[in-house]
Amino acid sequence: MEIEEIHITPWEAEAFVDYERLVKIFGAKPLTDREVDMLANVAGEVHVMIRRRVFYSHRDFDIFLEAYKSGRRCALYTGRGPSGHTHLGHILPWIFTKWLQDKLGLELFFQMTDDEKYWHSESGSLEEFNSLAYENILDLAALGLDPSKTHVIIDSEDISYLYPIAIKIAKKITYSTQKASFGFTDSTNIGMIYYPVLQMAVAFLPSELYRDQVMVLIPAGIDQDPYWRLTRDIAPSLNYPKPAQIHNKLLPGLGIGGKMSSSKPETAIYTTDPPDVAKQKIMKAFTGGQPTAQLQRKYGGNPDACPIYKMYEMLFEDDDKKLLDRYNACKTGNLLCGECKAELAERVAKFLINHQERRGKALNYVEKYLIRHKFDVPKVRNPNRNTK
Amino acid sequence: MEIEEIHITPWEAEAFVDYERLVKIFGAKPLTDREVDMLANVAGEVHVMIRRRVFYSHRDFDIFLEAYKSGRRCALYTGRGPSGHTHLGHILPWIFTKWLQDKLGLELFFQMTDDEKYWHSESGSLEEFNSLAYENILDLAALGLDPSKTHVIIDSEDISYLYPIAIKIAKKITYSTQKASFGFTDSTNIGMIYYPVLQMAVAFLPSELYRDQVMVLIPAGIDQDPYWRLTRDIAPSLNYPKPAQIHNKLLPGLGIGGKMSSSKPETAIYTTDPPDVAKQKIMKAFTGGQPTAQLQRKYGGNPDACPIYKMYEMLFEDDDKKLLDRYNACKTGNLLCGECKAELAERVAKFLINHQERRGKALNYVEKYLIRHKFDVPKVRNPNRNTK
Structure with a gap:
């Protein structure tokens, strides 16, 4: 009931939501200095997205870090529903994931849910x-995710790993x-009803591949x-083992409200946008400012509700001092x-030129x-099988 | 509603049902002399199970036979839920399927639904x-199904063919x-709810494997x-293409009512039963006879409601004259x-000794x-894929 009021589901979400309340409703924990210190302790430093609480809530992140520190086998898992080209909202968690991969030397399992997107699409x-899905992998590559440690599962083709x-x-x-x-309702197709088990299965795949209790x-x-x-x-x-999570806030779209969304292309900067197109989208964006320059000078703007400011905060200004000055x-x-x-x-244009070349x-x-080129399919264990 | 009265679902069935009524309810067609003649025309003869209408109803069997005769690519499909060892009720349609395979030279796709049986089991x-599933394949082999033309799909391991x-x-x-x-109800697990698409998928698999409209x-x-x-x-x-069907009646169990069922082992003769055990099960079986020899001599028995007589009719007496004499x-x-x-x-003991040796x-x-040793997995067709 309360969740519906906030209106966040895997298929639709507002961007400027009350994240504190959301954490409480979902029963997660806010990220505190304790976990941040633990991360700094193993990683040697702290990523800007952690410092600014772009990643802001978690479940068992502390337990995960303890397990990592104790030498237990750990892995990362994230993914993408390939409903279109990748936009900046998608790569936000991937940038942090790459950082984690580099700093902690972890394998990443990455699911491309082409089946789900087909089932969900009109x-x-x-x-x-x-x-x-193959297009989107190019973005993982362009961001520099290590191909020897990044293992992409494309549902429609790699189902045998998960089944x-x-x-x-x-x-x-x-x-x-x-x-x-x-x-779901009774008129939901049974693909959608079944799909969640596949997203859940990847969380247990490392344990099967390594025949270990992988965190x-x-x-x-x-x-x-x-x-x-x-x-x-x-x-x-x-x-x-129960998988741990660390949750990021959603990058706001360039329109009024809502996350950066493939279903509203004018609100999103795609990694494949020609830099000039991206510039135009930004120049036309909704902001937290006043309707006129005169009013802006008089009353000031509201960066907390401004998608342009959030782009700086979440992706395009690493310097805390400069960000505060801008605010x-x-x-x-x-x-x-x-x-x-x-x-x-x-x-953004500079980022895109660089990204598109990579x-x-x-x-x-x-x-x-x-x-599929790196791991054998885990066996349905069958010691008494009657074949030779 | 009416179907419930007759009580036939894929998971539970009575044996002595009103098959004529069932055909009407299910909207299938009774097998007539016309289809039997068409079959004789292409096969050169007619199997005893057709002659006696053990296979008794169909959908588009005539269209299938016409397509076969015209030289169109055709295939057979059947399967098994490997919930236990194979019993005589299971092999009944396999015997006829082997005959069809031999006479018409057809590939058979055979699905082993270990996933479904797991989902359905307590x-x-x-x-x-x-x-x-592997145990049950031995029975296909013992019945002489041609391994070069019989392709077994084990769901849990060969899902990539179907997905x-x-x-x-x-x-x-x-x-x-x-x-x-x-x-299904709301408390059915989502494996069961999803499973039917996999049983349906095999009907379309030959068309994908041969990139043709396979009947x-x-x-x-x-x-x-x-x-x-x-x-x-x-x-x-x-x-x-719509798959055609030919339906067999269910082999009655040795108890009162019900089909030969793995959930009541005393009512079923398993292919793995020691011959003496099988004999004992038969000697203890329910029959359509009178309670005493004296009453039997006086009033006679009812072979139409007798599982022993049905065993002769459906599997163990090929000679029509001898069967009529027995009746x-x-x-x-x-x-x-x-x-x-x-x-x-x-x-039955003689059959089992022979079968168990094979x-x-x-x-x-x-x-x-x-x-998996014979066909490549059909591709999700993707001509524009961006890999080399």
């Missing part, structure tokens, strides 16, 4: 979503549970939380929206990310 | 049902449809009909149940039946 063929685990999960979940967790950390948007609550409920009964200059009316936008537009080069080695 | 591990097709089917089916077709004939018990009705409803929208001798009281059982027991030898070549 139009579009399975082949198209599958193609987009033996998914069978066991599916037996534990009734239709009632799915209705309550995901808001998994999932960095992902808070909108994915319903999957992880269910995954954690079920883990003990299947003798897997204050906006508040006091010294900084006008046009100027603030123009500077962001330049930074993306083009990645065509040569995208296959190196595919799990 | 106890038992996935590994156990998977082991049973791209299953994704497309799942999108077309809502939970409401599943409820109505299979009687598929499914010989199977009438209790599997809900799957095929749904499969046929969906086929045109996915651009596959009449029972009816008139000239044949006593003990005598009739003893003769059946000898035939079954043992099959251990050496069971792998030859597995689809």
